[in-house]
Amino acid sequence: MRKESRLLDMEELGKRHPALNNKYRMQWLVRTRQIPIVRIGRRIFFDEKEIDLYIQKNSIPAMEGNIKNG
Numbered sequence: 001m002r003k004e005s006r007l008l009d010m011e012e013l014g015k016r017h018p019a020l021n022n023k024y025r026m027q028w029l030v031r032t033r034q035i036p037i038v039r040i041g042r043r044i045f046f047d048e049k050e051i052d053l054y055i056q057k058n059s060i061p062a063m064e065g066n067i068k069n070g
Contacts, residue, residue: 007038007045016048017055 014021029035
């Protein structure tokens with residue numbers, strides 16, 4: 001069964017993903033087309049699934065054995 005995707009406005013996106021809560025950073029990401037958006041008229045929304053994929057794609061995994069013991 002396929003999960004329905006939701007459109008989030010900037011406020012909902014900031015609540016769901018606190019790292020994306022900065023208004024000016026989000027405006028820059030939208031303006032430079034670095035983050036996927038859905039535009040309806042002049043309003044901007046974010047597809048929940050697309051944002052999850054964007055975060056996953058831009059995640060940097062931790063290196064194994066990079067932690068110093070004690």
